[in-house]
Amino acid sequence: MCIERSETQRGSRGVATVRLKDEIMAISRRASRLPRRTGPTPEEIIGYDERGLPR
Secondary structure (H helix, E strand, O other), rough: OOOOHHHOOOOHHHHHHHHHHHHHHHHHHHOOOOOOOOOOOHHHHHOOOOOOEEE
């Protein structure tokens, strides 16, 4: 999964860059399929009620 140092040193930097881009895109696709975590709203975190008053 990681790019080997010898590939970059031999001058195949373009190939290594493409492979790195492909790996990053694959990680991005996997992450986008994960369920979104739902948590408290910003108002709940700060401690305001539905009228905007502190609790």
